[in-house]
Amino acid sequence: xxxxxxxxxxxxxxxxxxxxxxxxxxxxxxxxxxxxxxxxxxxxxxxxxxxxxxxxxxxxxxxxxxxxxxxxxxxxxxxxxxxxxxxxxxxxxxxxxxxxxxxxxx
Amino acid sequence: xxxxxxxxxxxxxxxxxxxxxxxxxxxxxxxxxxxxxxxxxxxxxxxxxxxxxxxxxxxxxxxxxxxxxxxxxxxxxxxxxxxxxxxxxxxxxxxxxxxxxxxxxxxxxxxxxxxxxxxxxxxxxxxxxxxxxxxxxxxxxxxxxxxxx
Numbered sequence: 001x002x003x004x005x006x007x008x009x010x011x012x013x014x015x016x017x018x019x020x021x022x023x024x025x026x027x028x029x030x031x032x033x034x035x036x037x038x039x040x041x042x043x044x045x046x047x048x049x050x051x052x053x054x055x056x057x058x059x060x061x062x063x064x065x066x067x068x069x070x071x072x073x074x075x076x077x078x079x080x081x082x083x084x085x086x087x088x089x090x091x092x093x094x095x096x097x098x099x100x101x102x103x104x105x106x
Numbered sequence: 107x108x109x110x111x112x113x114x115x116x117x118x119x120x121x122x123x124x125x126x127x128x129x130x131x132x133x134x135x136x137x138x139x140x141x142x143x144x145x146x147x148x149x150x151x152x153x154x155x156x157x158x159x160x161x162x163x164x165x166x167x168x169x170x171x172x173x174x175x176x177x178x179x180x181x182x183x184x185x186x187x188x189x190x191x192x193x194x195x196x197x198x199x200x201x202x203x204x205x206x207x208x209x210x211x212x213x214x215x216x217x218x219x220x221x222x223x224x225x226x227x228x229x230x231x232x233x234x235x236x237x238x239x240x241x242x243x244x245x246x247x248x249x250x251x252x253x254x255x
Contacts, residue, residue: 019126022155023119051126053151054214058207065207086148089217090210091202 008102012040017048020056029059036066047078107177117158117168138241145218152211153185161189179241188232194224
């Protein structure tokens, strides 16, 4: 699945959706790392994510680390309840910068 | 204790989504609370994923058997793989302060289930994970509590 990418200010925004599991996370990882290769800071919109497992979370962590190594910003936006639960269980909710919506980003 | 279902799964990632749907339906039929239902889905998904990635080393044609047992208000899940027996002492959650991709599955399973036990299949090659969950937990995934464990 190809996830939509839009521009918001100086950031690219990837809007993930559906169920991000072991079957889908390699695709998510590829698209996140591909966008970072382009040199733009990245926002990951998780508002339409119905389910995410630890492999999906691992793709987000790898994105964060890659962004940091390139001195780019990387943040999550509109994290769904389901996704937030997994981030909290993994104690990653304080590791990522999280925005409620794109409107809150300057 | 009554066995509700015995499910045969092939070790392919595309089988996880229908598995999660199956678990949700089974939990609903047992009048499981929404909280316990999501914990079961999460734990069974992570456990099967661990079998696929680690026990079977991403081989896609191996067998996983999942049994669902019920005893009063408690659900017992048994997940069998037929890979080489693993050193049970090595199956543990990693240090979460070390932020890196991967290795979160065991931690998540331990957090959302009431009890978790790894065993070897007696007299055979393979491993079995036994997990228990009260069907009616209302605070089953209460995150504030998890931080104190």
